[in-house]
Amino acid sequence: MMAQFYNLEPGRAKLGEGPLAARFRINKDYVMSLTNANLLRGFYMEAGLWSYSGNGGTTTASTISMEGPEQWHWGWEAVTCELRGHFMGHWLSAAARIYAQTNDVMVKAKADTIVSELARCQEANGGGWLAAFPETFMHRLLNGKWVWAPHYTVHKLLMGLLEMYQLASNRQALSIAKGMAGWFYRWTSALSQEQLDELLDMETGGMLETWAELYGITRADEHGKLMERYVRNRFFDLLLRGEDVLTNKHANTQIPEILGAARVYEVTGDERFRRIAESFWACAVTKRGYLCTGAGDDGELWMPHHDMEARLGVGQEHCVNYNMMRLSHTLLRWTGNPAYADYWERRFVNGVLAHQHGDTGMISYFLGVAPGSRKTWGSETGHFWCCHGTLIQANAAYESQIYxxxxxxxxxxxxxxxxxxxxxxxxxxxxxxxxxxxxxxxxxxxxxxxxxxxxxxxxxxxxxxxxxxxxxxxxxxxxxxxxxxxxxxxxxxxxxxxxxxxxxxxxxxxxxxxxxxxxxxxxxxxxxxxxxxxxKALAAEPLPGSPDRYAFVDGPVVLAGLTDEDRLLVGDAECPESLLTSDRERNHSWWNAGYYRTKGQSVNIRLIPLHEIKDESYTVYFQVKAAEQTAQ
Known part of the structure; x- marks a missing residue:
């Protein structure tokens, strides 16, 4: 594969002191605060290594604690949730990335211990299967019975194991991944192409990417065949024909599949898979348009091409935001086109940073831009949404995009x-x-x-x-x-x-x-x-499909108005200085970016950076009309 750019080796870049380094440390502290017992509980249960006796737990594992249920992980990590175990992969990935930057031996020791316990669970399961849910979930898929995204959950675990091998030199993690690949190779060997196609129409997450990653490491025929079995041609062929197969579809089902196609191209050199990734970008971004934050999704679904006002509901999803950033960075490496780095910056400043609480480090699953939006924050151990996982990954990897x-x-x-x-x-x-x-x-x-x-x-x-x-x-x-x-x-x-x-x-x-x-x-x-x-200059960006509704952007920073109402602003959107004036511009020892207030309106409001919003109600898109229009 010919590429314009290559990533630096892990550990070659580090954050300088400042706000982002502070966020990195908050994220690291949170990652390290989660107990081995809670991270491993579901895996121990499925392996028969732990049971709850009513006054704590019993296990042959030295790492488990005698915590009662009130201290367990709940939400999507609860032992009653079908998606349980997804967070483990994110945790391993974040720990590996943190170690690559810091060389913190305590981080590596904790992560290595967890990998060794996962290996013990895999051995108890027979040497292949490893998950926090039973193998029967996979058989239910084949029988057409609903189960919540087991492939997605397994992908996260494989991703974390492979990053532990690549970034933290843990060979046991690679051995576990090979054992899991063996199970999936045997499981899929008996399936016809039609059965495989039906299987891939249910959310498979980034399974294709992990098999491609594993094949790139081992070059084993079995891993290459497994990669080929997870190519979703029903989706890819339509993209290559230029059809819109995205509108109203689940964005975070499709983006990981495209990241998989991109990785197949990188490990095989097959140009078809590069064209798939580029066709997806054209459909998802270039032709569709996007909000001021870079988002083309709302409530996890792709919005229609350049017609988004009626679809501003709960807002963009963090997982979609993060995975689109990963894709834009991949395309930047391939092409050298700085437009992909520009897109990444939009998503970073007004996505990763805006989805994370600046004080607690916790996640807002969705990020709205409609009038009266609010961020809803997850808790340390009570929610574990999918975005909770991509949060700790994203905030462990700022440095890898800089050089x-x-x-x-x-x-x-x-x-x-x-x-x-x-x-x-x-x-x-x-x-x-x-x-x-x-x-x-x-x-x-x-x-x-x-x-x-x-x-x-x-x-x-x-x-x-x-x-x-x-x-x-x-x-x-x-x-x-x-x-x-x-x-x-x-x-x-x-x-x-x-x-x-x-x-x-x-x-x-x-x-x-x-x-x-x-x-x-x-x-x-x-x-x-x-x-x-x-x-830089203050700019007003129109909402795709609604030329009289605007968001205000200060350099890369999207502004949020502190109001829960759909306000009409009177002025010239082509000259945003006619609508906004500088506010609270100096804060002790630095100049603030993104602080404004409206002027000349019936009631004036303040605007601050979207990434600084915590618990306030806010509005990003405003209807703007000239004075002569409002007088008519």
Whole structure:
């Protein structure tokens, strides 16, 4: 497979100090707080290694505790729920990603212990089957009897095991996955193609992706055949013909299948599967349009092409958000097209961050944009929705999207404070991205030492009098000796005017207007400093299919009005400054991005970033009419 970009090796990039690092730590603390007993309970039960005696539990496992039911995991992880066990895979994946970044031996020790206990459960089951529910669920599928997504649940477990092998070097996890593959290979061997097709029409999650991943590791014929059996041609063939097979269909059934097709392409080189992924993107995004957050779904279903106002109900789902981000990153790697990185940024700022409570770290399953929306937060152990799982994965993997390698050097795809190190032709090279919160905007509130110095040390550069209209970043390059390579910098979709880029204080004259990658190809020395100014302006984006209804966006940040009503705003949407004015622009030692209030309205309201909404009622899309229209 020919790709434009490649991911850095795990652990090569880390978050810099700041709000995102704080969220990462909240997520890590939560992952580590969940007890082995509760994570493993369903698996022990199905393996016959644990039973509840009424005053605790009995088991041969040394890891189980004597907790009563009031301390157990409930919601979708309850022992009475058919989807039980799905969260284990997410947990293993998150733990592996956290360990890859931090080298925290306590994280690895806990995850390794859980893997070893899963191996013990698999052995008790006969050496192949492993799940928190019985094998009979799979047989019910074949008999046409309803059961809640057992394939989906098994996929999550396989995904977590494979990431434990790939990111945390746990070979036992790979052995477990091979045993599970053996069970599924034998189970599907007796099925006709028609039976397989019927099976795949029920939610299979990302089973195709995990079999492709496993085949890429082992190159075993059995794993290759298993991968082929999980190709859902009934769906893929229609996509290739350009038909809309998405509208009103379950989005999070289909996206994992497309991620599977993408992975098949990467491990086999079969161009058909690349075309499937690209056809899906055209149908789901390019032709359909999307909301200001990047979403084309509401209530887990795809909305109609460019006709979305009547479908603004509960809102976008976090799992859909996360999986579309994964797909956009894959297409970015294949093509080098920065539009995919732009889409990822929309989904990150107004999806991942907006779905997570900034204080508790908990998840809002859905994220609405209709008038009077509210976020409903899950609890630590009482809900365990599917999105609870993708939450801990997404918040364990910010760093993997920032830097990419290519044949010329390195690309910075996302402007997130971080550090990275690579080796290029024997030269060790480092990068450090920092954000200026004094001369530029700071998109997420956080006290920092740099800001404190800026407001106390009089010899420092003067702070602008009013809120700046740009984001400022610096990239410091370090290397043990001079090296020739290209550094590509993404100029985002929201940039207004020409981005200003300097290298060691020298303004680059060839920076084009608009979005794209800007390439700096030069001999780099230790301590070279690149500064990037990204001008932004307040913008009003129309709702697809409803040209008189708008959302307001400040750079990459979607704004939410603090109101539970469907308000009419009077003014010119083409000139959003006629409707909104700056509000609470300074917060002690940094400039706030995304704080506004309406002006000239019968009643004025405040707007703040969607990702900062916690328990307030809010509205994202407003009807906007010119004054002469309202007078008629």
């Amino acid at each position: 990419l390698r290519d044949g010329d050097g390195v690309a910075i795809a996302q402007w997130i404070p971080s550090v990275a190190s690579i080796e290029l032709e024997g030269v060790r090279i480092g990068f450090a991205i920092e954000q200026d919160s004094q001369q530029g905007l700071y998109p997420m509130n956080k006290w920092n030492v740099t800001g404190m110095k800026a407001i106390t040390e009089v010899h420092r550069p003067a702070i602008p009098v009013t809120r700046p209209d740009r984001f400022l970043f610096s990239v410091k390059v370090s290397c043990d000796r001079a090296a020739q390579f290209a550094l590509k910098l993404r100029i985002p979709w929201w940039v207004k005017e020409r981005a200003l880029i300097t290298v060691n204080g020298i303004l680059q004259q060839d920076v084009p207007e608009g979005a794209g990658f800007y390439k700096l190809n030069r001999m780099w020395s230790d301590g070279d400093l690149v500064k990037v100014e990204l001008p």
